[in-house]
Amino acid sequence: MKPETIAIHGGYEYDPTTKAVAVPIYQTVSYAFDSADHAAALFNLEVEGFRYTRISNPTTAVLERRVAALEGGLEALCVASGQTAVYYALLNVAELGSNIISVPQLYGTTHTMFAHLLPSQGVHVRFAESDHPDALEKLIDDKTRAIYCESVGNPAGNICDIEKLAQLAHRHGLPLIVDNTVASPILLRPIEYGADIVVHSLTKFLGGHGTTLGGAIVDSGNFPWKEHAARFPMFSQPDASYHDLVYTEHYGRAAFMGRCRSVYQRTIGAALSPMSAFLLLQGIETVALRLDRHVENGRKVAEFLRDDPRIEWVNYAGFPSSPYYNLAQKYLGGRACSLMTVGLKGGFEAAVKFHDALNLVTRLVNLGDAKSLACHPASTTHRQMSPEEQLIAGVRPEMIRLSIGIEHSDDIIADLDQALNAAI
Structure with missing residues (x-):
């Protein structure tokens, strides 16, 4: 099926008991066992079924299949947030003393995780000088366990050459992990270009309404964990924490996801609630329609800002002048994302005045909402970074990040215009 159809029907036909067409909300913590033997079989992963909602839930299972x-x-x-998804995905391949190679253009909280939290737990993250594959390759050594990137950087707006990064990773026996939040699978499916693991903040474009936190980890099933057992012994050696289960033997191609659920979701427990799963499913049903409008409005706003003398620069991959234009044609089908950054003449002070003068466009730090949104990254999402780190990540003092929504484009542009008048 095409993505537009999957978004509505994927992973669900109808409830077998009630014949409900809408996905039911299974608001329950636990599930009854037929007998002690049945319970043992479930915990031994010998039969399919549900044990405890921290591990899996029927409503969440539909969301997982659909994503x-x-x-x-x-x-x-599916887990409690996008940050949980990133954390679990990396913990699942790393161990004490290992390292991850990452592009420098990252969401601010991801950068904090990589620069501070993971190193405190014995996993070092090495930041490349740029998103070019050569810059990442020179950092790889025998302790490296993954290469990480955002398909479209937030807020930098850079587009990673996923195919080349996948080739680089596989040449060194490593998985490529891609955060595809900004592009969404409607614009880009990284697995088609060789990515092994994809993570999402479902909170953003897939949920689409700014109401519900959620994250997802998607396993391509293509990385040969058993073939690289020396680098990833956790998949091919008995797991003492789970009655000596060997994940590659039990799960086959799904070894990564089997271990992620059995070890990290089961023991850390950042579970997505059934109600949140239901709400995210509602958002996903209209994601293709919304993305059409997001993209159209984003182009109109970018063109307005590019031609405005009060604007110093516009970072938008849909312009032929963008260094990422060719990659936008290849990976996004020429449909540049509605996330963009702009620099105002007048620097930091003008950017803050513009930000504060917005009326229709909402000031906050989310993106991918049906509503148009704005933030000043240097003051918010990337505030914890040094000025040098901000510049490497693509954050400048005069920069405003815009996530263009699905309102009428004339109204969005009118609000931006009056805010520019107030700022300059």
């Missing part, structure tokens, strides 16, 4: 299908993956795990 996996949208991304063209084998399986998915």
Whole structure:
């Protein structure tokens, strides 16, 4: 099925008991066992079924199947937030003393995780000088366990050459992990270009309404964990914490996801609530329609800002002058994302005045909402970074990040115009 159809029907036919067409909300913590033997079989992973909602839930399972299908993956795990998804995905391949190689253009909280939290737990993250594959390759050594990037950087707006990064990773026996939040599977499916693991903040474009936190990890099922057992012994050696289960033997191609759910979701427990899963499913049903309008409005706003003398620069991959224009043609089908950054003449002070003068466009730090949104990254999402780190990540003092929504484009532009008048 095409993505537009998967978004509505993927992972669900109807409830077998009630024949409900809408996905039911299974607002329950636990599930009854037929007998002690049945319970043992469930905990031994010998039979399919549900044990405890921290591990899996029927409503969440539909969301997982739908997201996996949208991304063209084998399986998915949905968790409490996008940050949880990133954290679990990396913990699942790393161990004490290992390292991850990352592009420098990252969401601010991801950068904090990489620069401070993971190193405190014995996993070092090495930031490349740029998103070019050569810059990442020179950092790889025998302790490296993954290469990480955002398909479209937030807020930098850079587009990573996923195919080349995948080739680089696989040449060194490593998985490529891609955060596809900004592009969404409607514009880009990284697995089709060789990515092994895809992570999402479902809170953003897939949920689409700014109401519900959620994250997802999608396993392509393509990385040969058993073939690289020396680098990833956790998949091919008995797991003492789970009655000596060997994940590659038990789960086959789904070894990554089986271990992620059995080890991290089961023991850390950042579970997505069934109600949140239901709300995210409602958002996903209209994601293709919304993305059409997001993209159209984003182009109109970018063109208005590019031609305005009060604007110093516009970072928008849909312009032929953008260094990422060719990659936008290849990976996004020429449909540049509605996330963009602009620099105002007048620097930091003008950017703050513009930000504060917005009326229709909402000031906050989310993106991918049906509503148009704005933030000043240097003051908010990337405030914890040094000025040098901000510049490497693509954050400048005069920069405003805009997430263009699905209102009428004339109204969005009118609000931007009056805010520019107030600022300059």
